[in-house]
Structures are given as structure tokens and as C-alpha cells.
Amino acid sequence: MTAPVTAATKLVMLKRRSEFLRIRNGLRWSTAAFVVETKARAGWTSPMPIDAGLARFGLTVTKQLGGAVDRNRIRRRLRAALQQIAAPHAKPGFDYVVIARAPAGTCDFDQLVADLVTAFERVHSRPAKPRQEKRATKSK
RNA sequence: CCAGUCGGCCGGGCGGCCGCUGCUCGCCGGUCCAGGAUCGCAAGGUCAAGCGCCAGCGGGUGGAGGAAAGUCCGGGCUCCAAGGACGCACGGUGGCGGCUAACGGCCGCCGGGGGCGACCCCAGGGAAAGUGCCACAGAAAUGAAACCGCCUGCGCUUGCGCCUUCGGGCCGGACGCGGGCAAGGGUGAAAAGGUGCGGUAAGAGCGCACCGCGGUUCUGGCAACAGCGCCGGCAUGGCAAACCCCACCGGGAGCAAGACCAAAUAGGGGUGACCGGGCGCGAGGGGAAACUUUCGGCGCCGAGCCUGUUUCCUGGCCGUCACCCGGGUUGGUUGCUUUGAGGUCUGCAGCAAUGCGUGACCAAGACGAAUGGCCGCCGCGGGGGGCAACCCCCAGACAGAACCCGGCUUACAGGCCGGCUGGAGAA
Numbered sequence: 326m327t328a329p330v331t332a333a334t335k336l337v338m339l340k341r342r343s344e345f346l347r348i349r350n351g352l353r354w355s356t357a358a359f360v361v362e363t364k365a366r367a368g369w370t371s372p373m374p375i376d377a378g379l380a381r382f383g384l385t386v387t388k389q390l391g392g393a394v395d396r397n398r399i400r401r402r403l404r405a406a407l408q409q410i411a412a413p414h415a416k417p418g419f420d421y422v423v424i425a426r427a428p429a430g431t432c433d434f435d436q437l438v439a440d441l442v443t444a445f446e447r448v449h450s451r452p453a454k455p456r457q458e459k460r461a462t463k464s465k
Numbered sequence: 466c467c468a469g470u471c472g473g474c475c476g477g478g479c480g481g482c483c484g485c486u487g488c489u490c491g492c493c494g495g496u497c498c499a500g501g502a503u504c505g506c507a508a509g510g511u512c513a514a515g516c517g518c519c520a521g522c523g524g525g526u527g528g529a530g531g532a533a534a535g536u537c538c539g540g541g542c543u544c545c546a547a548g549g550a551c552g553c554a555c556g557g558u559g560g561c562g563g564c565u566a567a568c569g570g571c572c573g574c575c576g577g578g579g580g581c582g583a584c585c586c587c588a589g590g591g592a593a594a595g596u597g598c599c600a601c602a603g604a605a606a607u608g609a610a611a612c613c614g615c616c617u618g619c620g621c622u623u624g625c626g627c628c629u630u631c632g633g634g635c636c637g638g639a640c641g642c643g644g645g646c647a648a649g650g651g652u653g654a655a656a657a658g659g660u661g662c663g664g665u666a667a668g669a670g671c672g673c674a675c676c677g678c679g680g681u682u683c684u685g686g687c688a689a690c691a692g693c694g695c696c697g698g699c700a701u702g703g704c705a706a707a708c709c710c711c712a713c714c715g716g717g718a719g720c721a722a723g724a725c726c727a728a729a730u731a732g733g734g735g736u737g738a739c740c741g742g743g744c745g746c747g748a749g750g751g752g753a754a755a756c757u758u759u760c761g762g763c764g765c766c767g768a769g770c771c772u773g774u775u776u777c778c779u780g781g782c783c784g785u786c787a788c789c790c791g792g793g794u795u796g797g798u799u800g801c802u803u804u805g806a807g808g809u810c811u812g813c814a815g816c817a818a819u820g821c822g823u824g825a826c827c828a829a830g831a832c833g834a835a836u837g838g839c840c841g842c843c844g845c846g847g848g849g850g851g852c853a854a855c856c857c858c859c860a861g862a863c864a865g866a867a868c869c870c871g872g873c874u875u876a877c878a879g880g881c882c883g884g885c886u887g888g889a890g891a892a
Contacts, residue, residue: 340833383833393534393865397837401485405838408484434839 336407339383339420348383348422354448358429358437359403361444362422380415382407383422390427399430406438414445421445 339345351364366381384403386396403423415421429437 338833342833345833385833394863397865400833401837402839405484408838 336404336411337379337381339381339422344420345383345385345422348420352448354444356440356444358426358432358440359444360424360426361441361448362424363419363448365419380411380417381420382411382415383420385422385424387425390425390430395430399425402434402437403429406434406441409438410441410445414442416449 348362348364351362354361384400386400386403388396390396390399403425407423423441
């Protein structure tokens with residue numbers, strides 16, 4: 326904790342639809358309040374210049390989770406949680422997408438942060454398969 | 466104080482830590498541009514300071530709603546090349562007057578209905594232009610009708626009825642045939658005005674009075690309409706959110722509008738080839754001249770095409786193909802947020818909506834979309850415990866700007882203020 330936290334936690338967000346779609350078939354880890362997906366940027370040519378040492382983040386909050394007020398609250402809580410844990414736990418050179426689930430708006434905030442930490446650690450160690458399987462069966 | 470009614474307002478507060486975004490100031494760095502000083506013959510180099518831009522740090526400051534919602538009306542703005550006239554179709558509005566940029570909004574008034582009242586509700590033009598629809602019940606449902614019933618004539622019959630000059634007569638009843646009536650019963654949302662008196666065989670606007678309805682004179686009012694009088698005995702049920710008729714209003718699409726810049730494709734400019742409605746003018750070539758020839762040069766006419774459509778007017782476009790130059794989609798900038806039909810205080814005009822003047826005031830600008838995350842305290846509300854101070858627990862409404870305004874509608878925990886009405890109490 327010697328380094329000032331604020332300087333390191335400026336989040337770089339994903340903004341383009343193509344960037345979100347690229348990560349959809351990457352590594353996944355699920356918890357009650359959210360799903361984390363990630364993929365390395367290596368080998369991918371971006372239309373815009375990106376600092377290779379950065380980790381970038383995207384949030385997905387669908388309309389199924391509620392009205393605009395509820396979705397805004399979920400988005401803000403997740404962003405605030407990311408702010409705390411991004412610097413020590415995200416790998417540089419990777420893009421992350423956090424897909425919110427219903428409990429994200431109401432659950433205990435400390436629990437949300439703790440879950441994010443585990444998710445960021447484990448998403449790299451165990452690639453989940455369900456989405457890839459679904460795509461495979463679909464393409465047949 | 467209780468009950469009610471109308472209008473206005475609020476939509477938790479304070480603090481700590483950590484963030485996001487706009488503007489602004491300062492510092493450090495980078496970059497660009499022109500100028501200055503200086504070195505150099507020159508190309509150019511060096512130096513410090515400055516404008517702009519970019520990135521970082523620090524300070525200051527602003528940052529969701531009353532409905533930001535639904536997208537139901539009305540505008541501004543933008544594009545459809547620019548604009549006008551008349552109409553058709555379609556859609557909308559619907560008492561009258563005013564306000565407004567405009568409206569389907571608001572204010573005032575009128576009419577009808579409801580309420581003891583304050584007050585509330587009304588899609589409130591036309592049903593004697595036409596077409597159409599009124600189920601069920603009921604005898605009959607709209608150029609109406611007679612089931613029960615009431616009255617009556619005739620026939621037949623009847624009565625411990627009454628009178629008798631013993632021939633019969635009177636009165637009442639049953640049945641049959643006929644006539645009159647529409648008061649009463651019954652059906653229905655609705656049955657050809659209502660109530661009362663007179664009248665009659667029984668009845669009936671048959672007559673009269675009042676009320677209602679229709680017509681009309683006069684008076685009041687800008688008008689919707691109201692009032693008084695007179696006339697008509699009264700011939701016209703409802704539905705127009707059924708078609709329709711009348712009056713008035715409306716071109717379409719929308720900030721993903723549109724503009725600019727950067728990377729790949731059409732209209733526009735140049736060259737070539739093919740094809741060429743008529744007339745005139747001009748220019749060039751040929752010819753001494755008459756004249757002839759070339760030119761998608763210009764003008765006129767004709768044909769064709771061009772705003773959602775039709776008719777018309779002004780206007781615009783007009784041969785095809787190939788090659789070469791300039792230009793839609795994606796990214797950025799802009800539109801884009803402090804000059805706006807802004808609210809508010811006060812003065813004046815007005816019953817009011819509102820208008821005019823004056824002063825001070827407020828105005829978020831994101832774009833995978835900021836305006837917050839976590840925590841503590843206080844306050845309000847509900848429940849439980851306790852004599853009480855107080856303690857514990859629970860819940861915190863509807864809901865998130867996306868170009869901007871004026872309205873309408875819908876959603877909403879809890880609370881505050883004021884006017885008025887009805888009642889109760891006190892003086």
C-alpha cells in the first residue's frame with residue numbers, strides 16, 4: 326500500500342461494440358452477482374493505439390435487470406468495486422467484461438468486492454466452457 | 466376541534482473517505498505557429514518569452530425530475546431546390562368570448578346534470594338533408610297500439626232483487642256479436658307532455674290554470690344565452706365516440722434532422738466515341754456574292770421529368786456510354802447547451818388567464834452514455850417494550866436528462882401551507 330491508490334486506479338473502459346463481441350468467447354468465471362469474461366489483447370490489432378501495459382474493463386447491464394434507475398445503480402456499484410481492486414488484481418494486457426446479474430444492485434458491497442477479487446484470480450486459471458459449447462452446437 | 470372541498474409547495478438534512486464530468490485559475494512538460502534577440506556570407510542553428518493545442522498535478526466552482534416518464538397535442542430549429550393559388554382525399558377540433566408563438570392548453574362566462582353547501586362533472590354543433598341501428602320483455606317500439614281494463618248498443622239468459630194497472634218496467638250480473646275510450650294495470654332505458662280542476666256514458670288538451678315544449682315580438686348582453694309578453698293544444702323517442710352534414714384547422718419527415726473534416730463508391734468538371742425534334746440569334750470555316758457548313762454556345766417553341774397527390778402559375782432539370790479530376794456509409798468536430806416564448810420579486814392594466822415596465826436571479830451537458838460508491842449521525846413515518854426519559858426492530862414512494870420550449874395524461878411513501886363550506890363548542 327505504499328503506492329498511492331488513486332493514481333493507479335484510473336479505469337480505462339471499453340466503448341466499442343466490436344471490443345465487447347471479441348471477448349465473448351474468452352475465459353469466463355461466474356458468481357451470484359456477476360459474470361467475468363476476459364481475453365488477452367496480444368495479437369489483436371486495434372483501430373486505436375492502446376498502451377500495452379493497461380488492463381481495460383467493460384460493463385454489461387441488460388434491460389432484464391430493471392429500469393434505468395436500477396441499472397444505473399448496478400453500473401455504479403460495479404464501477405466503484407472495480408476501482409478498488411483493478412490495480413492489484415487485473416492482468417495488464419487483458420480486456421475484461423463484467424456482466425451484471427440481479428443481486429449486484431442489492432447485495433453487500435464488501436461481499437461484491439471480495440467476489441470480484443476471487444473472480445479476477447480464477448478466471449485465468451479455469452476456462453469455463455458453456456458458451457463455447459453452445460456456439461459449437463449452433464454452428465453444426 | 467371534526468368532516469369536506471379547492472389551490473399551492475416539498476420530495477430528507479449534515480459530515481467523513483474514495484471517485485466521474487463540464488468550466489475556470491495556477492504550476493510543470495510536450496508540440497505548433499508567427500515574431501524578437503543572437504550566431505552565420507547563406508541554408509540554418511541557438512536563446513528566452515508569448516498565443517493556441519495536448520497530457521499530468523494542484524486550487525476554485527457547477528452537475529437529474531416534479532413528473533426527467535408516456536410520446537398524446539402545439540411550436541422553435543433542420544432537411545425535403547424556392548415559393549404562391551385553388552381544390553380533392555385523409556386526419557383533427559366542436560357552447561360563447563378572451564389569453565397565447567401556438568394548441569386538443571389556460572381563464573372568464575353560458576347551458577345541462579349532481580351535491581345541504583364550498584364545489585364537482587359534461588365529446589356541450591346538426592336527429593323537422595338523407596341512410597342506418599334500437600336486443601330482451603311487451604298487445605304495441607315510431608308515417609305506432611288495444612292484452613287486461615272502463616263505458617255503451619243489440620241478442621240471449623239469469624236473480625228467494627225492487628215496483629206493478631200482472632201486459633210488463635227498473636236495477637244488477639254471466640255469455641255472444643258490435644261500437645266508443647286510452648284514465649288505470651302490466652312490460653320496458655323509453656309507451657304520443659306533467660299536476661290539478663272542470664267535463665263526460667266512460668274518457669281524452671275536450672276546455673281552463675300552472676309547469677314543460679315549439680314558434681315569435683320586444684328588452685338586456687360583443688356573444689353563447691337570459692327575461693317578459695303573445696301565439697300554437699302539442700304534429701318532433703334515442704344513437705352522430707354509426708355513416709353522414711356544417712364550420713374551422715392541418716404539406717411530409719425528424720438531432721440517427723442537418724453541417725464540416727479524414728480513409729473506400731453516385732449526381733458535378735474535362736477528354737473521346739456513338740446518337741442527334743423544330744425555329745431564331747451568335748461565333749468559327751468555305752465562298753466575290755447568293756448561300757453553305759460546323760458548334761450538346763445562347764434564346765424561344767414542342768415533348769418528357771422535378772416538392773405526398775391533382776389542376777395551374779413563376780421557377781428548375783434535360784442524349785447515352787467509357788476514361789480522368791472533385792463528392793454518401795465508419796471515426797472525429799459541430800448542432801449542444803448561459804441568451805431562453807426562462808422562472809421569480811415588485812409596480813401598473815385586467816374579475817382572471819395574461820400583458821407591459823423595473824430590479825435582482827438562475828440556467829447539467831454525457832455519447833457502452835457523467836451527475837456517484839461506501840460509512841456514520843440526526844430528523845420524519847410505522848410496529849413492539851417501558852409509568853416516563855428512552856431503547857430495539859422494520860420500511861423509505863414514483864422514478865434517471867439525451868436538440869430545446871409550452872401543455873396534457875399517467876405514477877407517487879410521507880409531509881407542509883393557505884382559502885372556502887357544513888357541523889360542534891366557546892364568547
